[in-house]
Amino acid sequence: MTQKPILSAKNIKKELGKGAGRVLALRGVDMTLNPGELTLLMGPSGSGKTTLLSILGCILAPTKGTIKIAGQETGGLNPEDLAELRRAHIGYIFQSYNLFPTLNALENVRIALDVIGQKGYPAAQRAEEVLHDVGLGHRLKNFPSNLSGGEQQRVAVARAIASSPEIVLADEPTAALDSENGHAVMALLAKIAKEQKRSVLAVTHDPRTLGYADRVVRIEDGQIIGEERRPDGLDAPEIADLTKRRKANG
Amino acid sequence: MILTLAFRNLFHDRIRLAVTLVGILFSIVLVAVQLGLYLGSSRMITAMIDRANGELWITTYGAKSFEDGGMLLTQAERHQALATPGVKAVIPLVVRFQEWRKPSGGSTRVVVVGADQEDGGLAPWALVEGTWQDIKAPDAIAVDRSYLDELDISGIGSTAQIGLGRVRVRAMTDGIRSFTRSPYVFTPLSRARKLIGADSTRTTFFLVQLNPNANAETVRTELRNRLGSAEVLTKQEFHDRSLVQWLFRTGAGVALIGGELLGILVGTVIVAQTLYSSTKDHLNEFATLRALGSSSGYIHKVILAQAGLSAVVGYLLGMLISLGVLLLSKSSPLPLVMTPGLAAALFALTVGMCAISAVSAIIKVTKIDPATVFSR
Numbered sequence: 001m002t003q004k005p006i007l008s009a010k011n012i013k014k015e016l017g018k019g020a021g022r023v024l025a026l027r028g029v030d031m032t033l034n035p036g037e038l039t040l041l042m043g044p045s046g047s048g049k050t051t052l053l054s055i056l057g058c059i060l061a062p063t064k065g066t067i068k069i070a071g072q073e074t075g076g077l078n079p080e081d082l083a084e085l086r087r088a089h090i091g092y093i094f095q096s097y098n099l100f101p102t103l104n105a106l107e108n109v110r111i112a113l114d115v116i117g118q119k120g121y122p123a124a125q126r127a128e129e130v131l132h133d134v135g136l137g138h139r140l141k142n143f144p145s146n147l148s149g150g151e152q153q154r155v156a157v158a159r160a161i162a163s164s165p166e167i168v169l170a171d172e173p174t175a176a177l178d179s180e181n182g183h184a185v186m187a188l189l190a191k192i193a194k195e196q197k198r199s200v201l202a203v204t205h206d207p208r209t210l211g212y213a214d215r216v217v218r219i220e221d222g223q224i225i226g227e228e229r230r231p232d233g234l235d236a237p238e239i240a241d242l243t244k245r246r247k248a249n250g
Numbered sequence: 251m252i253l254t255l256a257f258r259n260l261f262h263d264r265i266r267l268a269v270t271l272v273g274i275l276f277s278i279v280l281v282a283v284q285l286g287l288y289l290g291s292s293r294m295i296t297a298m299i300d301r302a303n304g305e306l307w308i309t310t311y312g313a314k315s316f317e318d319g320g321m322l323l324t325q326a327e328r329h330q331a332l333a334t335p336g337v338k339a340v341i342p343l344v345v346r347f348q349e350w351r352k353p354s355g356g357s358t359r360v361v362v363v364g365a366d367q368e369d370g371g372l373a374p375w376a377l378v379e380g381t382w383q384d385i386k387a388p389d390a391i392a393v394d395r396s397y398l399d400e401l402d403i404s405g406i407g408s409t410a411q412i413g414l415g416r417v418r419v420r421a422m423t424d425g426i427r428s429f430t431r432s433p434y435v436f437t438p439l440s441r442a443r444k445l446i447g448a449d450s451t452r453t454t455f456f457l458v459q460l461n462p463n464a465n466a467e468t469v470r471t472e473l474r475n476r477l478g479s480a481e482v483l484t485k486q487e488f489h490d491r492s493l494v495q496w497l498f499r500t501g502a503g504v505a506l507i508g509g510e511l512l513g514i515l516v517g518t519v520i521v522a523q524t525l526y527s528s529t530k531d532h533l534n535e536f537a538t539l540r541a542l543g544s545s546s547g548y549i550h551k552v553i554l555a556q557a558g559l560s561a562v563v564g565y566l567l568g569m570l571i572s573l574g575v576l577l578l579s580k581s582s583p584l585p586l587v588m589t590p591g592l593a594a595a596l597f598a599l600t601v602g603m604c605a606i607s608a609v610s611a612i613i614k615v616t617k618i619d620p621a622t623v624f625s626r
């Protein structure tokens with residue numbers, strides 16, 4: 001692909017912990033994300049997936065290495081600039097969801113829009129729409145404590161994609177989902193990548209998700225050990241078709 | 251959404267909210283009562299001066315308040331004053347403590363206030379029974395209805411003795427109370443002199459009224475030059491001097507102000523403490539907000555909104571209680587006073603207090619690392 005990457009990271013190293021508990025969680029990782037692509041990041045537990053994702057998402061600073069997002073180097077940016085970069089370009093789905101316990105599903109999505117300056121009725125409309133997309137149209141007013149793990153995860157997905165960010169970083173977005181909902185979320189992420197030309201990087205162990213990927217990157221022990229393109233990755237019409245069928249079934 | 255989040259965070263922990271509100275309530279009620287007492291006292295202290303109709307006061311040298319004038323001024327000063335350019339009228343006032351002998355034995359002190367309404371200087375206002383004509387009848391006086399018990403009388407027609415003279419209540423005012431706790435007794439000038447056993451030429455104050463185009467400052471300077479031993483004060487100066495005398499020389503005002511400061515301090519500490527612990531409890535959410543890309547300003551607004559909401563709720567409840575206390579104090583010797591200005595000042599104070607309280611929480615949250623979201 002000759003497209004200009006929206007994100008490129010070079011030689012990322014990250015040390016975590018102190019003293020005896022010090023770990024080299026990432027040992028020199030390169031990564032590029034292109035618009036229109038759904039990339040899967042696969043690897044065993046503890047291999048550094050979450051660490052990599054949070055560094056790419058500018059939430060965690062790398063110990064070494066450079067990251068460029070939408071043409072901007074992140075090295076040397078202050079916390080305020082990094083926050084701006086996050087709200088301008090990145091949607092993040094946390095492995096542990098990190099929903100606001102005192103806000104209901106709709107409000108959890110709305111506050112993410114509010115943070116980036118989308119307010120009022122249009123934002124409320126949009127929040128409702130994405131919650132419908134993740135199959136939670138009937139759970140808008142439920143608080144996280146009244147949602148199942150899978151439902152909470154889908155709220156987290158809705159929150160990350162509501163503003164249509166150029167980069168979606170999803171940390172095990174289907175881990176808590178049953179097969180049907182897992183497929184629905186993956187189809188949604190694939191659709192965003194294809195139709196809106198966004199870059200999606202999703203961490204997963206789940207072989208069921210392979211079918212949605214354009215590219216699979218494998219990580220082990222803080223190092224990329226392989227990357228494969230999947231020519232059989234679904235294209236846009238197929239996904240649209242799939243979504244339609246699922247809606248008809250549901 | 252900022253308000254929503256602030257509101258939810260606030261109401262999420264009811265016990266902490268209750269503590270916050272109690273802190274604010276405590277402050278507001280304490281400050282409202284202290285300031286209300288202060289205002290009530292001030293009004294009481296200066297009521298006579300404020301009501302008297304004259305730009306300048308001639309007093310004996312060093313007179314500290316309305317009750318402190320002595321009986322030293324004479325006709326000589328009156329004539330000198332009248333001859334001063336710009337002076338329209340010079341009205342004598344007699345004010346003196348005197349013994350009130352209760353009908354059933356025992357005695358108390360009253361302040362005899364002698365003035366003739368016809369002079370247009372000072373007259374009993376707020377008359378609820380009887381008129382000035384009644385007060386001019388032989389032996390007649392007017393007292394305030396709130397002091398009947400203390401004076402051991404039942405009302406209109408009651409008789410008693412002031413000094414050596416017999417008096418009969420023929421008129422009553424309502425709400426003219428005395429800060430010295432010695433009730434005021436209004437009576438015409440000449441009877442006042444008799445009741446206190448003073449010479450018919452002696453006077454406590456001269457109230458000076460000016461011609462419409464006269465400059466008060468010029469006349470005052472001229473009067474000062476002419477009246478060597480007497481003092482000439484503007485109405486405002488005498489007003490201020492009385493306040494200083496009663497509120498500060500006696501320490502009463504200092505105690506009130508000390509109470510206010512204490513209230514503000516305690517309230518601020520309580521609110522700061524609860525806001526800080528609330529922020530600590532919700533730190534993970536603030537980190538999430540930060541990870542979602544919120545500016546630190548956005549997060550500060552959430553905390554300030556929490557402080558602001560506490561302020562508004564606390565203020566409303568505090569005012570409710572304060573107004574209750576105010577109502578209860580209506581019949582006490584020192585009724586509290588609440589004015590729109592005071593209510594507004596209290597609101598500003600509450601908001602300020604909560605804003606200051608938010609500082610430690612804001613400092614805490616400013617240092618937050620968005621990577622905290624991964625630590626749970």
Ligand SMILES: Nc1ncnc2c1ncn2[C@@H]1O[C@H](COP(=O)(O)OP(=O)(O)O)[C@@H](O)[C@H]1O
Pocket residue numbers: 016017018021023025043044045046047048049050051052
């Ligand atoms: N805060 C931390 N302090 C020390 N070690 C950490 C910390 N966070 C993660 N690690 C370690 O870093 C490695 C990578 O972790 P992580 O990125 O969470 O893995 P994954 O998401 O692939 O399961 C693991 O060995 C983990 O134990």
Ligand SMILES: [Mg+2]
Pocket residue numbers: 049050051095171
């Ligand atoms: Mg992980």
